[in-house]
Amino acid sequence: MYCxxxxxxxxxxxxVSSTLGHLEIFHSGQWGTICDDQWxxxxxxxxCRQLGYRFVNRSFTAExxxxxxxxxxxxxxxxxxxxxxxxxxRKAWGENNCQLTxxxxxxxxxxxxxxxxxxxHYTLPSPxxxxxxxxxxxxxxxxxxx
Ligand SMILES: [Ca+2]
Numbered sequence: 554m555y556c557x558x559x560x561x562x563x564x565x566x567x568x569v570s571s572t573l574g575h576l577e578i579f580h581s582g583q584w585g586t587i588c589d590d591q592w593x594x595x596x597x598x599x600x601c602r603q604l605g606y607r608f609v610n611r612s613f614t615a616e617x618x619x620x621x622x623x624x625x626x627x628x629x630x631x632x633x634x635x636x637x638x639x640x641x642x643r644k645a646w647g648e649n650n651c652q653l654t655x656x657x658x659x660x661x662x663x664x665x666x667x668x669x670x671x672x673x674h675y676t677l678p679s680p681x682x683x684x685x686x687x688x689x690x691x692x693x694x695x696x697x698x699x
Pocket of ligand 1: 588590627628649650651
């Protein structure tokens with residue numbers, strides 16, 4: 554599940570490509586990508602918060618891009634409390650040693666989705682009735698004897 558496009562054409566604004574899933578940042582009048590070098594969880598946290606989401610699902614290296622999209626950011630190192638990726642330690646705009654195969658992507662979610670994930674992972678199977686338990690024990694004994 555990708556975050557929807559939510560970028561406005563403002564300096565430092567973020568959006569996520571709905572087709573390839575990579576993160577894009579607006580700088581100097583143009584959307585560009587962010588390199589995955591040294592990417593860490595704190596970076597995703599800041600990115601998701603900036604996009605208007607409460608939680609990070611995961612980050613990943615997105616599908617390679619073809620074309621001439623600028624690689625705006627590289628070696629991003631956030632603490633996790635920054636309001637924007639622009640506030641994180643990083644190389645200067647456009648300075649990078651990356652290819653367009655190294656675009657970082659993020660998946661974010663909000664509170665409701667978090668609850669859903671929680672329920673899916675932690676809902677236990679309903680307790681067995683007494684007779685079902687007995688049957689399972691008998692089957693076990695049979696298999697040991699044969
Ligand atoms: Ca780098």
